[in-house]
Amino acid sequence: MGRVYLQRKRRRRLEQGHPWIYQTEVAHIEGDPQPGDLVDVYNHQGVFLARGYINPRSQILVRVLTYDPDEAIDVGFFVRRLDQAKRHRERFLADTSSCRMVYGEADFLPGLIVDKFGDVLVVQLLTYGMDARRDLIREALIEVFRPRGIYLRNDVPVRELEGLAQEKGVWYGEVPRWVEIVENGLTFVVDVHEGQKTGYFFDQRENRAAIAPLMTGWGESGTDGGEVLECFCHTGAFTVHAAHYGAKHITAVDISEDAIAVAKENVARNGYADRVTFRVANAFDELRRLDAEGARFDVVILDPPAFAKNRQAVESACRGYKEINLRAMRILRDGGYLVTASCSYHVSRERFMATIADAALDTHKILRLVEFRSAGKDHPVIHGASEGEYLKFAIFEVRSRK
Structure with a gap:
């Protein structure tokens, strides 16, 4: 695993919970990590700070996944993170039948968006590091949510900045073009295939x-x-x-x-x-x-x-x-x-x-x-x-x- 060492004279944004490490904050890199690879991040004194995925093509060099040096980034990791996101919504929302279930960095899954429309999930993989782990993510989504279907809406220009192609289509199961949701007691139809962003x-x-x-x-x-x-x-x-x-x-x-x-x-x-x-x-x-x-x-x-x-x-x-x-x-x-x-x-x-x-x-x-x-x-x-x-x-x- 590659190692990223940060400059001594930098703002301690990472220590304050910011999940991004910019190119300008880095002193040097050990190894030859490729886009999407996992790297460990250290301060200038060699103290471990975080583990994340790297993309040398991006100004945001590293996006943090965990602060635990012993935590493996495997399907179990994604199951835990998704379950935590689900429980957060269940605590604060009166109705979680349809909502934003994963909000990227704020749910400690940078580059991943998951919107839930009843028993259908609409997913965006916005970064190279998340796209490289798409199979793990899909397996975890199925285990945590048991959806009827999952639809990918990777048709966003930001992916091109990461070196990824735009795409969309059924990722798992069956996904009708139109789904029905309830918000504040009112009923809405949503076009998950062609609607803006994820459809709603x-x-x-x-x-x-x-x-x-x-x-x-x-x-x-x-x-x-x-x-x-x-x-x-x-x-x-x-x-x-x-x-x-x-x-x-x-x-x-x-x-x-x-x-x-x-x-x-x-x-x-x-x-x-x-x-x-x-x-x-x-x-x-x-x-x-x-x-x-x-x-x-x-x-x-x-x-x-x-x-x-x-x-x-x-x-x-x-x-x-x-x-x-x-x-x-x-x-x-x-x-x-x-x-x-x-x-x-x-x-x-x-x-x-x-x-x-x-x-x-x-x-x-x-x-x-x-x-x-x-x-x-x-x-x-x-x-x-x-x-x-x-x-x-x-x-x-x-x-x-x-």
């Missing part, structure tokens, strides 16, 4: 439930359901929740005809088709059009895809966030609520909130923060590893200062 975004589960108090209490009597606009509605998860919690009418906008088709199905199967209007449109254009027409809503929900895929895109991403939030504030009735999110890791919470504040300044609005949230409990974060903290979700009351 579990990270917003608790946040979707958090909009419940906003959906009623409107009108002169204070007892009416609200008029809601959701932009970037994707397959309708926020829209269905809004209707379920009492919204009088929801306008749901997405640029994808396929996503709107699934959203319509999800709305219909929950019995709310009469309260939703769908529009296939670019959300930026639709917000401008609604603003120009003088449209007004009680609640606007913005849940866009990541605008910043890298650090170089942060400035343009923030311009985009400012534009959609500014337009949303303009079409909100006084005292209405803005529900706004960013899943761009490279845009920090501070930068995101400052961007929204800039939009409020330009629209002469006063914002009252009701709640700030991140991803759900099935997306834990290792303290000190901020890379896992990507989702920002805020609810603001918006009032005019004119």
Whole structure:
């Protein structure tokens, strides 16, 4: 097994639980480890720190699997880690029938994503080291979860950065294209073969439930359901929740005809088709059009895809966030609520909130923060590893200062 020795003058991120070792932190390497091989990591004094897999092609040289020098990385290792991840969800989630069951580094399995949709698992092997152990992982998944089928969604560009090809397909058993899940008591269909990422975004589960108090209490009597606009509605998860919690009418906008088709199905199967209007449109254009027409809503929900895929895109991403939030504030009735999110890791919470504040300044609005949230409990974060903290979700009351 190769050995990686770290520099003396480095930040002790590894000792604080960060699972990545960058090329720039390494003093020297003993042996000739190849991509995916296991290596032991030592500090400059030769003290063992961790064991992980290496990829000399990546700026993240080593990803840590264990801090125990006696722990073998075999099928038993993966069974233990998967069982720990499962028990974590069972402790903190009321329903684990469908959820993110393994969240990579945060579950001490860097490069592995497992989403559970009933008796079907959807898996992503994002790194060379995990891909090299795919047979062990599959065996462990079958032992721990006893699934009907496992589907690989390795059709992500990040694999190419690791020197891996993109791929997808049935990995075990039988996997239908469409599966049905229950979230917060509501039913959704998910396209696990062709849907975005693994087919569904579990990270917003608790946040979707958090909009419940906003959906009623409107009108002169204070007892009416609200008029809601959701932009970037994707397959309708926020829209269905809004209707379920009492919204009088929801306008749901997405640029994808396929996503709107699934959203319509999800709305219909929950019995709310009469309260939703769908529009296939670019959300930026639709917000401008609604603003120009003088449209007004009680609640606007913005849940866009990541605008910043890298650090170089942060400035343009923030311009985009400012534009959609500014337009949303303009079409909100006084005292209405803005529900706004960013899943761009490279845009920090501070930068995101400052961007929204800039939009409020330009629209002469006063914002009252009701709640700030991140991803759900099935997306834990290792303290000190901020890379896992990507989702920002805020609810603001918006009032005019004119």
